[in-house]
Amino acid sequence: MYKEFDYQLMNVLSFKPVDLEWTMVNVNSAGQKGDAHVITTNQNKHILIDAGQREMAEQRLLPFLEKRGIRSFDIVFISHAHKDHYGGLDTLLDHGVGINEVYFDMPDRKLCDREIPWGCDYLDIIRIHQKLNRRGIIVNTPRAGQSFQIGQDSRLEVLYAFGKNDSPVPDTDINDLSLIMRLCHNGFRFLFTGDLNYKIGEYLATCGDDISADVLKVPHHAIEDLAPNSFFRKVNPRYALISTPDNLWKSNESARVKKWFRENDIPVFVSGVAGNVRALIDGDELRISAEL
Numbered sequence: 001m002y003k004e005f006d007y008q009l010m011n012v013l014s015f016k017p018v019d020l021e022w023t024m025v026n027v028n029s030a031g032q033k034g035d036a037h038v039i040t041t042n043q044n045k046h047i048l049i050d051a052g053q054r055e056m057a058e059q060r061l062l063p064f065l066e067k068r069g070i071r072s073f074d075i076v077f078i079s080h081a082h083k084d085h086y087g088g089l090d091t092l093l094d095h096g097v098g099i100n101e102v103y104f105d106m107p108d109r110k111l112c113d114r115e116i117p118w119g120c121d122y123l124d125i126i127r128i129h130q131k132l133n134r135r136g137i138i139v140n141t142p143r144a145g146q147s148f149q150i151g152q153d154s155r156l157e158v159l160y161a162f163g164k165n166d167s168p169v170p171d172t173d174i175n176d177l178s179l180i181m182r183l184c185h186n187g188f189r190f191l192f193t194g195d196l197n198y199k200i201g202e203y204l205a206t207c208g209d210d211i212s213a214d215v216l217k218v219p220h221h222a223i224e225d226l227a228p229n230s231f232f233r234k235v236n237p238r239y240a241l242i243s244t245p246d247n248l249w250k251s252n253e254s255a256r257v258k259k260w261f262r263e264n265d266i267p268v269f270v271s272g273v274a275g276n277v278r279a280l281i282d283g284d285e286l287r288i289s290a291e292l
Contacts, residue, residue: 018042020154020185020281024217026271026291027052027060027088028245033221034084035243036061037192038070039183041151048076049181049192050085057088062095064276072098075148079194080178081107081120089128093135101138104129107174108164120174142179154185159211162200168207169199175220176200182213185281191235193219193227201227205234214286215279218242222270223253229260239267239288241279246272 019042027034034052041047051057065071076099078086086104093099106129112120132139146158160180164172178194191213196204197220204211205228216237220226221244240261248254249270261268267288269277275291 018280018282020151020183020188022183022190022215022279023064024241024243024269024271024277024279025052025061025064026243026275026277027056028243028272029056029059030245030247032056032084033243033245033248034088035079035194035217035221036088037217037243038064038068039150039156040068040070041154043151043154045074045150046070046072047148047150047156048073050079050194051076051088051092053084054087054090057091058095061088062091062097065097070097072100074100074150076102076104077142077179077181078102078104079181079192081105081112081125081174082195083121083124085194086125086128089132093131099132099135099137101140102132103140103142103179104132105141105161105163105177107177111164111172111174115174151185154183157182157184159209160200160204167200168203172199173197175225178219180204180211182211186284188215188281188286189213190215190217190279191237192217195220196227196231197225198228201231205230208234212236215239215241215288218257221245221248222257223248224256226257229256232260232264237266238286239269239279241277241288242268242270244270244272246270249273 021040023038025036027036035050036052037049039047109122112122142161144161148156175195175197178196181192183190222242280287
């Protein structure tokens, strides 16, 4: 059986404390794609990387938080300025979820306006920044080299945070400005890649620093124009997690990704197929489990 369905099943209703937990929340439907990743550490800190689209955050992210008793986030990171990654901030704020600080870069307006009406929305991004400011929430600009101690032996690093003016490739788009972040705990590594596209992905594969990881959050919902296979080889993951709708995963747009991970015998966990996916570290053990 193809590994995307070869899950190590666990009782997802039993949440015994572990050293570190990362849940890829399924904020996808047939008509919408998105990313939302909740990290809980052994010091009871809660970190959010991306928040999905507003509607899917209301339908999927909020119920997950309520079920887990998560009422606030110490830090929220928005990987890049697309609504399927930041839109759920509206939902969290409107439903009283506490947020201490947010890392969310303001994109270049000319670069943003090139994507009207399908991509970046500069005025909406200003609106959400102002909404955060009115709530007294600190909004920071992420920088490469930042490191956050988020738990005992748990560190979250910003490896790359390109802007328009320091991009190493020409004709950069908003997706290629995605934060590249790595979570490290007790020797295990998890790589978060936003919607990293082909150009920057190729640059990182050939010129970048060490980006190896045990678990890779595959960029750009596994659809074409995402990072090249050389990027996957450099990461060299043991597992791949993909936040994408079921219909996109089964389409030709994901054919290259499916082929590469299948040929390299790497288990794939797809939220649109499997529901919420959890990566747990308990001592020296790494476990991946799926909701469905």
